[in-house]
Amino acid sequence: MLSISVLITICLKFWTVECLNNGLALTPPMGWMTWERFRCITDCELYPNDCISEKLIKRQADLMVSEGYLKAGYEYIVVDDCWMDKERDSDGRLKPAPKRFPNGIKALADYVHSKGLKFGIYENFGTYTCAGYPGMFEHVEIDVETFASWEVDYIKVDACYSYKTLSAMEEGYIHLGQLLNKTGRPIVYSCSWPAYFEPFGIQANYSVLAKACNLWRNWDDIDDSWGNVTNILKWFSKNQDRLNPYHGPGHWNDPDMLLLGNFGLSYDQSKAQMAIWAIMAAPLLMSTDLSTVEPRIKNILQNKEVIAINQDSLGMPGVLKMTVKKIDVWMKPILPIVEGSHTIAVGFLSNRIDGYPYKVDVRLSDLGLHHPRGYVLSNIFDTFEPNIYYSVDTLTVKVNPSGVVLLKLTPASEEIDVYY
Numbered sequence: 001m002l003s004i005s006v007l008i009t010i011c012l013k014f015w016t017v018e019c020l021n022n023g024l025a026l027t028p029p030m031g032w033m034t035w036e037r038f039r040c041i042t043d044c045e046l047y048p049n050d051c052i053s054e055k056l057i058k059r060q061a062d063l064m065v066s067e068g069y070l071k072a073g074y075e076y077i078v079v080d081d082c083w084m085d086k087e088r089d090s091d092g093r094l095k096p097a098p099k100r101f102p103n104g105i106k107a108l109a110d111y112v113h114s115k116g117l118k119f120g121i122y123e124n125f126g127t128y129t130c131a132g133y134p135g136m137f138e139h140v141e142i143d144v145e146t147f148a149s150w151e152v153d154y155i156k157v158d159a160c161y162s163y164k165t166l167s168a169m170e171e172g173y174i175h176l177g178q179l180l181n182k183t184g185r186p187i188v189y190s191c192s193w194p195a196y197f198e199p200f201g202i203q204a205n206y207s208v209l210a211k212a213c214n215l216w217r218n219w220d221d222i223d224d225s226w227g228n229v230t231n232i233l234k235w236f237s238k239n240q241d242r243l244n245p246y247h248g249p250g251h252w253n254d255p256d257m258l259l260l261g262n263f264g265l266s267y268d269q270s271k272a273q274m275a276i277w278a279i280m281a282a283p284l285l286m287s288t289d290l291s292t293v294e295p296r297i298k299n300i301l302q303n304k305e306v307i308a309i310n311q312d313s314l315g316m317p318g319v320l321k322m323t324v325k326k327i328d329v330w331m332k333p334i335l336p337i338v339e340g341s342h343t344i345a346v347g348f349l350s351n352r353i354d355g356y357p358y359k360v361d362v363r364l365s366d367l368g369l370h371h372p373r374g375y376v377l378s379n380i381f382d383t384f385e386p387n388i389y390y391s392v393d394t395l396t397v398k399v400n401p402s403g404v405v406l407l408k409l410t411p412a413s414e415e416i417d418v419y420y
């Protein structure tokens, strides 16, 4: 048996009792979000194509469909901070910035829905959003009602300007979730409070998170750099034993957005972020101008096999299994299960910088892979010779500096013909 199959998620065991059960996010949410790439750009004269506006959202929604992203599974389009006016209206309702969203949010949501996509929005638990727009403090009821009336499908609730203890945050976010539930509208609920405690060494209670939220941001925001990707992976792998039991269908840890298509990652690093996010069963939220994504990067974002690893219906989290000569070996059990053995996705992620594709050897038995009939290997990003590997065999891969090799090992059954 697989050693990592002991990682049964706690919520699965007590599905109805212990976890948020709104029927949503049964696989990691996929979509597009403004923040990493478009930040709080509100000057539409200086940045006509980048400012947070209905034009931006409509254009990206069109591209999600015409460029094949929706078909590949990217479904939600989420407006992060800076969509609001600085003041609420005379009834205390939130309203969008009038020049940038002249037709209002409901009309924008309708447009997004007309494309077959789902619409997401951002608010903040505290008195202000992180960028200084009105927060939900003392307005939770009216805001939830407003979002439901706009037909929002996803909400990211951040936690700037909250100044609360951990238990007060938990209570407030749980209450917000109950109000969302009462609207009767299915709304994916993304919570951010751990990101305001974990970086200061205060551990969040993930049992509470899994009960209240569909996903949650654990750690710092991602910026457009490979260093940020590796920092995030370091933190998640260091804390995997604590986080992974609460990660599964309907409730996910969120290491933050994909950087692919932007300025900071090389081609190899782009493959690497995509591969490891897939193995972690992380939400796949792009944040890029979809009109400028190079074809080879688009191919990574839309790679069917990588997406299938991420979206596997078991929803099992990936683990950092070992590090060999500065090459991290990440593993995730997926379907199909053949004669009791899971299929396994294995990602070799290089932390090396000594300029050549570095050779690394790992025995299948060292990875805990013991299926008696062996495994059929496929290499997701590259061509490969079909072959069967047994637990005594050694996998040899060559990994580019800050690159990845992503393999899938399917347990062989008598029916599998390796020379297909």
Ligand SMILES: *[C@@H]1O[C@H](CO)[C@@H](O)[C@H](O)[C@H]1NC(C)=O
Residues within 6 Å of the ligand: 020, 021, 022, 023, 180, 181, 182, 183, 184, 185, 186, 187
């Ligand atoms: C509200 O919660 C109940 C109980 O968990 C669940 O069955 C239902 O689907 C939820 N409804 C919405 C709209 O989230």
Ligand SMILES: *[C@@H]1O[C@H](CO)[C@@H](O)[C@H](O)[C@H]1NC(C)=O
Residues within 6 Å of the ligand: 205, 206, 207, 208, 211
């Ligand atoms: C976490 O919350 C649960 C309730 O969901 C509680 O039983 C448990 O004691 C809490 N754990 C800690 C460390 O506070």
Ligand SMILES: *[C@@H]1O[C@H](CO)[C@@H](O)[C@H](O)[C@H]1NC(C)=O
Residues within 6 Å of the ligand: 219, 220, 221, 222, 223, 225, 227, 228, 229, 231, 232
């Ligand atoms: C991203 O990098 C910047 C600059 O080094 C750093 O300040 C920030 O904390 C990093 N964020 C993460 C998530 O690593």
